[in-house]
Amino acid sequence: MTSAAATESTSTELVPSLPFDFDKLGVELKNDPGLNISDVLARLATIPPIDPDKPVKMASVVELVTGELMHAIEEIPDVFGKVKPPASRRVLNTTELAKLRAEKIQIDTAMKALAARKNEIHTMVSVHFDVVAEQQKGIDPTKTPTNKKGHYLIASPGNPERADVKDGLKYFTREKAKDTVEWSMDALLDLLESGKITRAEFRAITSTQAVIDLDKVKRVLTLKSKMPRFQEIVSQISTVKHGTLSINLR
CATH class of the missing domain: 1.10.287 (Helix Hairpins)
Structure with missing residues (x-):
């Protein structure tokens, strides 16, 4: 149950954690309001490079x-x-x-x-x-995003890296699957329960069934008066799952 204090709370500043290029997001949504918000966020996610002080160790033979x-x-x-x-x-x-x-x-x-x-x-x-x-x-290497194994995430869906073999037959590719965004209703409820967002902010991005409404999310992210605040909220309730890398013969 949501406490009365949380219900009446005024919004508080959330810890800045903006893993998306929201400037580009706003431009794209204005140009094409029909875009899938999850797909656009996944594409515009920023991936931090590997910590140079923690180099990835090669697997032992x-x-x-x-x-x-x-x-x-x-x-x-x-x-x-x-x-x-x-x-x-x-x-x-x-x-x-x-x-x-x-x-x-x-x-x-x-x-x-x-x-x-x-x-x-x-x-x-x-x-x-x-x-x-x-x-x-x-x-x-200090500025290029990597996966957990330390391999560069520079390929993209439909744009693989390619290594030809001299005989001109099959060649190696490194391909990257599509990134996705997962939304957490639990995280949103936690923000409400802790008083970090108001009931009005909660309702602004949820449906009458109290689930995250992605159409409403798109709307608040294109309104100048609400944009900065909801950029913070979206950053707290969404998680990017980066597409996996695969090695193939083509």
Whole structure:
């Protein structure tokens, strides 16, 4: 329940935390009021660069070619697909179960090592893209946003980085998924309960069902009299989920 004090409270200054380019947002919304506010905010989000005092450590090399893996590779041709799917529903006999068990053990062993090696390949190629960006594109590591693994977020949906191979066949790309914005009704209620926003401000961006109304959010972000205040509020109740990076062959 909302306290009476919170209901009657006057608005208080929120801690400035503006993770979006609100100037560009206002221009875009005025030019096209039909834009999706979440999509625009995600695109105009500012991503802080990695802290230069906390450099990302390269992953330690793990020996993947183990005796267990080599044994699995040798065994798979002898056990793979020996039990065919029954033509009708029936109980498997003990011999079939034993063969399937032996097959699954070797497949699981090989797949675990292959998945680890695939991740290792992706890391190596992603580091390649990072170094190319620094050496050929003039990227400044102290000013360029990165993901949690320290790889540069310079690709964008539909605009991947590309590494050609000399044979002219398939090439590597580093692609970035679309950023999204998540809205938190709980965070908005917390602001109201703590008296940091007024009941009027709460109603200005919520529907009659007390949920965040994105059309109302768009409206207050284009009104000069309300813009600065609601830029702060929006910054407190929205979270940018940055699109993940992926390494692909195209």
